[in-house]
Amino acid sequence: MTIPNMITIDGPAASGKSTLGKNLADWLDYLYFDTGVMYRAVTWAALHAGISMDDEAAVSALSETIDIDVLPPTQDDGRAYDVLADGQDITWDIRRAEVDGGVSVVAAYPGVRKALTAQQRRIGLRGKVVMVGRDIGTVVLPEADLKIYLEASVAERARRRFNEIKNRGGQASMDAIRENLMERDRIDSTRDVAPLCAAPDAIILDSDQMDANRVLEAAKKLVKKHQE
Numbered sequence: 332m333t334i335p336n337m338i339t340i341d342g343p344a345a346s347g348k349s350t351l352g353k354n355l356a357d358w359l360d361y362l363y364f365d366t367g368v369m370y371r372a373v374t375w376a377a378l379h380a381g382i383s384m385d386d387e388a389a390v391s392a393l394s395e396t397i398d399i400d401v402l403p404p405t406q407d408d409g410r411a412y413d414v415l416a417d418g419q420d421i422t423w424d425i426r427r428a429e430v431d432g433g434v435s436v437v438a439a440y441p442g443v444r445k446a447l448t449a450q451q452r453r454i455g456l457r458g459k460v461v462m463v464g465r466d467i468g469t470v471v472l473p474e475a476d477l478k479i480y481l482e483a484s485v486a487e488r489a490r491r492r493f494n495e496i497k498n499r500g501g502q503a504s505m506d507a508i509r510e511n512l513m514e515r516d517r518i519d520s521t522r523d524v525a526p527l528c529a530a531p532d533a534i535i536l537d538s539d540q541m542d543a544n545r546v547l548e549a550a551k552k553l554v555k556k557h558q559e
């Protein structure tokens with residue numbers, strides 16, 4: 332077999348998908364595409380425009396008109412890419428607690444998913460891509476040749492998210508982070524459209540006892556195995 336052309340990484344919030352996705356894409360010289368950024372950008376734009384998260388029609392309409400761009404990083408401040416919404420740099424704004432609090436509600440709207448899934452699929456089908464999210468192996472790129480589902484316990488994920496925020500110089504409460512992760516997992520995995528779940532042909536990696544390097548090594552092994 333050949334090197335997998337499309338690699339998908341799905342899993343719950345803060346399970347290490349983004350870190351693995353970026354590292355794996357760098358190793359393969361593939362495009363790294365974190366689809367969560369798009370749901371976050373719509374959520375941020377709705378908050379910015381004063382649209383209520385509960386206003387499904389208005390949020391869905393916004394997702395069809397907003398111009399979201401993900402480009403190589405222009406600043407050396409720890410970002411892996413620039414995120415632009417209608418030309419405005421929102422790279423760090425989309426990581427704010429208000430966005431964390433609303434994004435799962437926004438991501439459950441069928442109209443929002445339809446608009447964003449179409450864009451993600453178009454980019455993914457070009458190949459040479461590591462695409463990260465919740466429904467990539469099941470809905471966005473079901474034909475992908477290597478699918479990874481990354482798991483970790485809530486306690487470990489909360490610990491990682493806490494350290495991430497601290498390292499950026501932010502304020503965080505471990506309890507609030509844990510609550511938010513659990514609530515997002517609940518909404519993401521019980522929604523009607525494209526719920527969070529492993530594709531039947533996904534390989535499940537549990538990263539609880541592994542640091543980022545070991546997770547990358549495990550994923551590299553899967554890529555090499557695919558080539559044999």
Ligand code: DC
Binds near residue numbers: 367439467
């Ligand atoms: O990976 P993340 O935490 O940045 O994702 C933010 C939210 O977006 C998450 O709560 C679920 C949603 N999401 C989704 O529903 N489908 C995707 N493919 C990616 C993210």
